[in-house]
Amino acid sequence: MKRIAILGSTGSIGTQTLDIVRQHPDRLRVTGLVANRSATELISQAKEFGTKNVALMDEKSAREHLLPGGIQAIIDIATHPEVDLVVIAVAGVIGLEPTLAAINAKKDIALASKEVLVAAGQIVMPLVAENGITLTPIDSEHSALFQCLQGYSNDQIHKLILTASGGPFRGKSGDDLAKVTKAQVLAHPTWTMGGKITVDSATLMNKGLEVIEAHWLFGTSIEEVNVVVHPQSIIHSMVQFKDSSVLAQMGWPDMRLPIQYALLYPERTPNHLKPWNPIETPTLTFEAPDPETFQCLQLAYQAAREGGTMPCALNAANEETANAFLKESIGFLEIADINLKVMQSHTPVEPTLDNIIATDAWARITARELIAK
Numbered sequence: 627m628k629r630i631a632i633l634g635s636t637g638s639i640g641t642q643t644l645d646i647v648r649q650h651p652d653r654l655r656v657t658g659l660v661a662n663r664s665a666t667e668l669i670s671q672a673k674e675f676g677t678k679n680v681a682l683m684d685e686k687s688a689r690e691h692l693l694p695g696g697i698q699a700i701i702d703i704a705t706h707p708e709v710d711l712v713v714i715a716v717a718g719v720i721g722l723e724p725t726l727a728a729i730n731a732k733k734d735i736a737l738a739s740k741e742v743l744v745a746a747g748q749i750v751m752p753l754v755a756e757n758g759i760t761l762t763p764i765d766s767e768h769s770a771l772f773q774c775l776q777g778y779s780n781d782q783i784h785k786l787i788l789t790a791s792g793g794p795f796r797g798k799s800g801d802d803l804a805k806v807t808k809a810q811v812l813a814h815p816t817w818t819m820g821g822k823i824t825v826d827s828a829t830l831m832n833k834g835l836e837v838i839e840a841h842w843l844f845g846t847s848i849e850e851v852n853v854v855v856h857p858q859s860i861i862h863s864m865v866q867f868k869d870s871s872v873l874a875q876m877g878w879p880d881m882r883l884p885i886q887y888a889l890l891y892p893e894r895t896p897n898h899l900k901p902w903n904p905i906e907t908p909t910l911t912f913e914a915p916d917p918e919t920f921q922c923l924q925l926a927y928q929a930a931r932e933g934g935t936m937p938c939a940l941n942a943a944n945e946e947t948a949n950a951f952l953k954e955s956i957g958f959l960e961i962a963d964i965n966l967k968v969m970q971s972h973t974p975v976e977p978t979l980d981n982i983i984a985t986d987a988w989a990r991i992t993a994r995e996l997i998a999k
């Protein structure tokens with residue numbers, strides 16, 4: 627029996643993780659649950675799964691519901707002796723501190739929160755190796771790469787090919803994007819996800835963050851991580867090996883598959899998910915991304931090339947701009963503009979934990995000032 631704690635259990639990934647637990651009651655037990663403010667849903671989850679250890683990040687909501695609250699309560703859940711694996715599925719880099727604590731406590735990690743690796747890959751990946759734990763990716767693209775790489779060492783990789791659906795604005799020009807609304811952004815063609823990642827999918831920042839995530843997970847250079855637009859979202863990503871052979875992982879776009887793989891790795895066990903049938907999607911198409919229109923993808927490559935704390939600054943700026951767009955405080959094109967301005971104002975330094983925390987705070991303040999203008 628694997629005992630799991632889920633940070634972000636009330637979100638899109640969190641609730642789908644619980645769905646996988648429901649399908650494997652003999653293999654998985656939920657021993658910790660964490661949300662930000664959704665107390666009622668958290669308590670109902672705890673009742674259903676018989677979970678004693680629950681906490682809310684938001685201290686006011688925690689007090690109102692007589693629950694443990696704040697970052698230390700979350701770290702306590704992530705490092706509890708009755709936890710074998712921690713699912714990190716909170717929206718954003720707020721998951722970094724509990725992730726580091728869980729790794730140091732020798733818990734395995736199933737990682738959805740890509741922002742953690744974007745901001746602090748230099749710290750997280752060596753710590754994973756030092757503690758001898760397993761970190762399995764939940765992001766569907768990285769799960770696909772991870773699956774294709776089973777049995778191969780990373781030095782056999784020629785390049786990683788991340789697939790992108792292209793989001794709701796594939797094929798549009800910059801002019802078309804100037805007036806897009808929140809409702810249009812939230813209407814993603816293939817995936818149903820939380821608000822922030824849905825905005826990131828529309829700007830292609832999500833793909834940019836994933837490029838940096840892949841670079842850290844698989845130890846490749848940033849130039850070895852390529853992006854191809856594949857609107858059907860059937861191929862979840864591909865590895866091209868040094869002998870020119872390409873392996874792909876395929877399936878319907880359903881996050882429960884990579885979640886199950888991450889939770890039960892390395893086993894493949896039956897479930898209730900619909901198996902993919904090639905006859906039902908006979909046409910799979912591919913096209914190059916449009917870097918002129920979707921500048922956020924280029925910003926991510928640029929941040930990774932500059933290195934140090936630059937990806938952390940970009941990530942923090944983007945968390946602020948994506949959330950400001952959701953509150954309708956800025957327009958769609960301002961997301962990339964403000965992200966770029968924050969990067970231009972930042973001089974990257976060595977990515978120690980202190981510098982990452984300081985850069986994250988500075989970039990958020992800088993982005994908020996630009997949002998308020």
Ligand SMILES: NC(=O)c1ccc[n+]([C@@H]2O[C@H](COP(=O)([O-])OP(=O)(O)OC[C@H]3O[C@@H](n4cnc5c(N)ncnc54)[C@H](OP(=O)(O)O)[C@@H]3O)[C@@H](O)[C@H]2O)c1
Nearest residue numbers: 634636637638639661662663664683716717738739819820
């Ligand atoms: N959704 C997907 O299909 C998908 C795919 C790949 C990767 N991911 C990644 O997975 C992560 C979660 O995405 P999501 O779509 O599941 O997000 P979501 O639906 O917005 O859910 C976020 C979860 O995190 C909690 N949370 C938010 N702010 C928090 C804070 N400050 N401290 C502690 N918990 C907090 C929320 O609690 P409340 O309910 O109380 O607000 C909720 O449980 C993101 O990093 C995203 O990039 C998601």
